[in-house]
Amino acid sequence: MPNSWRSSALLNRLLARTRLRQLQLLVLIADLGSIQRAAEAVGQTQSSATKALSELERMVGLPLFERHARGVRPTLTCRDLLPLLRSMLGSLTGCAERLAAAAEGAQGVLSVGAITGALSGFLGRELGPFLEHNPQLRVEVVEDSHHALLAALAARTLDMVLVREPPTLASGTRFVPLLQDKVVAVAGPSHPLRRKRFLHADQMLEQRWVLAPLSTQMHEAFERLFEPCDQLPRHSPLITRSLPMLLEYLRTTDAVALTPLSVVQPFVQAGWLQVLALQFPATLSAIGVLVSEAPEKQGVALLTDYLVQRLA
Numbered sequence: 001m002p003n004s005w006r007s008s009a010l011l012n013r014l015l016a017r018t019r020l021r022q023l024q025l026l027v028l029i030a031d032l033g034s035i036q037r038a039a040e041a042v043g044q045t046q047s048s049a050t051k052a053l054s055e056l057e058r059m060v061g062l063p064l065f066e067r068h069a070r071g072v073r074p075t076l077t078c079r080d081l082l083p084l085l086r087s088m089l090g091s092l093t094g095c096a097e098r099l100a101a102a103a104e105g106a107q108g109v110l111s112v113g114a115i116t117g118a119l120s121g122f123l124g125r126e127l128g129p130f131l132e133h134n135p136q137l138r139v140e141v142v143e144d145s146h147h148a149l150l151a152a153l154a155a156r157t158l159d160m161v162l163v164r165e166p167p168t169l170a171s172g173t174r175f176v177p178l179l180q181d182k183v184v185a186v187a188g189p190s191h192p193l194r195r196k197r198f199l200h201a202d203q204m205l206e207q208r209w210v211l212a213p214l215s216t217q218m219h220e221a222f223e224r225l226f227e228p229c230d231q232l233p234r235h236s237p238l239i240t241r242s243l244p245m246l247l248e249y250l251r252t253t254d255a256v257a258l259t260p261l262s263v264v265q266p267f268v269q270a271g272w273l274q275v276l277a278l279q280f281p282a283t284l285s286a287i288g289v290l291v292s293e294a295p296e297k298q299g300v301a302l303l304t305d306y307l308v309q310r311l312a
Contacts, residue, residue: 010060017059020092022052026064027085029053030078034071097140109138110299111159113149116243118162118287121179121262122311130306137299153290160300164285176289176304178311179262183221183282186264186273187256194274201225204278205233210249210257212241218258221282225258247272260284 021042028038029049039049057064064081065072074082097109114123119141127139142149142158149161154170165175185204193199193207205226212218218241226232236255240246246257247267256276267273289304 013059018056019052020089022056023085024089025049025052026056026078027082027089029065029072030074030082033073108136108297108299109140110297110303111140111142111157112162112303113142113144113152113158113160114162115146115149115164115287116143117164117181117260117262118179119143120243120264120266121181121287122307123162124266126307126310130303133306134299134302137302139299139303150290153292159295159297160289160291160303162287163290164287166290169290172293173290174293176291176308177286178288178307180286181260181262181284183218183258183280183284184261184264185256185276185278185280186250186259186268187276188251188253189271189274191254191256191274191276193256193276197277199276199278201278201280202229204256205229205231207233208236208253208255209233210236210246210255211239212258213239216241217284218260221280222258224282225278225280262287 024042025038025044028041029035032038032041035049035053036046039046042049044052053065062077063075064078065074112123123141127141131137131139142152144152146163149158149163150166150170152158153161153173162178164181165177169175185199187194193203196203209222211222223232236249236253238245238249238255240249243263246259247264249255250257251272261275264273264275268275289307291300291304295301
């Protein structure tokens with residue numbers, strides 16, 4: 001292999017000669033399929049964008065785009081690079097946001113990941129008062145799945161996560177429980193069963209159910225609920241784990257669904273949903289804070305202690 005093609009040589013060449021604007025253009029050209037439209041997006045002329053792309057292709061020694069009648073499309077090599085470039089540009093955006101926050105007087109930016117139950121169950125209402133007590137902080141909140149949040153905490157792209165208690169804790173982390181949770185059946189505010197004081201599984205067989213996707217806790221709870229009945233009720237055409245979609249569908253139909261109480265509590269309190277009196281003592285793992293035992297940022301301890309005090 002020629003020395004110029006070794007990864008170390010390519011890295012040195014990229015560090016010495018590549019401009020960040022070129023990499024931004026590359027991603028935009030791939031997304032928009034047009035050099036002209038990408039140039040307009042960054043305030044350049046088409047000729048300057050074409051020149052920047054040509055320089056980049058000469059630098060790496062490989063074509064990055066194929067020309068066709070309606071524009072350009074990325075080569076296979078370029079497609080391999082795009083996820084890495086998007087991640088790098090996203091990190092650069094994060095740097096700019098943190099510098100801007102520091103310039104405005106913030107003493108730190110706290111990246112918090114949360115599952116939907118944590119957002120609806122307590123973080124949405126508690127974060128405002130916390131920030132009033134700690135005006136020196138900025139908090140960036142990301143909603144994602146349990147497994148994605150654990151991976152982000154391990155990769156240190158998030159400072160702390162609000163998740164259900166894991167079966168086992170990764171080395172160097174600790175979990176602080178904050179909210180107990182349970183499975184409930186919910187329906188729209190005018191559902192015919194809303195005034196029933198007791199409901200059992202066999203009384204729910206004729207209902208139309210919205211299902212959660214397979215391999216989720218709610219789908220498992222649904223099948224466990226109807227095990228004694230030796231049959232399953234009819235399903236709605238809708239399968240979703242999207243909270244806005246579920247909320248609107250239940251409000252406009254007579255369908256019912258199983259969901260964690262933490263997820264729908266604000267909408268029940270607002271009268272948008274009704275918890276049915278289904279006798280189903282299914283419990284869920286507690287929701288709490290998962291953090292490093294030695295967090296790098298002071299804000300982690302501040303928010304953790306605040307939530308513990310408020311939710312004790």
